[in-house]
Amino acid sequence: MNGVNAIRDNEVMGFVEGESRFSKQSDLMVRVAKKDKAAFNQLYDRFSQVVYNLSFRILKDRGEAEEIVQEVFFQIWEKASSYDPGRGAESTWILNIARSRAIDKLRALGFMRFNAELDVEKINPKSDFHRITEGKEEKRTIIQAALDNLPEEQRVAVEMAYFEGFTHYEIAEMLNKPVGTIKTRITLGVARLRKQLVNYFPELR
């Protein structure tokens, strides 16, 4: 399926509308908070790969990304009781921990400036290494299509901020644009992503 058309095609087919197809809210976190290792095992199965993918995308180093996976799951084991389902999905909580740790490590390793020029070049092509998944997995395809449907300048700003960990000030400097423009691009980009994804994720309703 062509990624750009995935959302439109799925809507026409109508097989995701109104269902919690991709949502897996569960009692796993509650059980992990009670030190249930079977639940922890299930949580690891469910989230370790995406935590690793995200960490690798940010750090571009397998060893460092593997360390992040370990740190994230140690934190989940220790802090599961602090997860509040009223404030967001368990996936959001876990991925926020992962991103935060990976960005901290990236900054500590001093990669930011070193990778700056390369990363901008890598983000721009829509066929970049990290984003080729045609037809492999529906959820991935839908989210990629939503990203691809963003105006280019919004997509670049959102990806630079989320995956590269650049602040809006740094992005403004790198793209030679006013800070306010970058803030607006991120805001509009996130709003547009939400609008495109709302039919697929009940958490957004």
Next chain:
Amino acid sequence: MKHKSEFDELISLHPLGVLDKGELQELEEHLRSGCKSCRKLQKDTDFVLSLLAYSLEDIPLSPTVREKVFFGV
């Protein structure tokens, strides 16, 4: 509490961890004031951004990582 769209930008930037101290304080005060629209927007923004991780292609994860994790807990 009346919704103020001027907070939309701060809410979009908040999960990225890039707000300065003043901006963060301003946003948190507004959220504490009980603006349901902004709370919903914040929750949605957090969720949407976390979904971006699912756009990435799988990179094979070594099974030794699982062993290390479970050895450590």
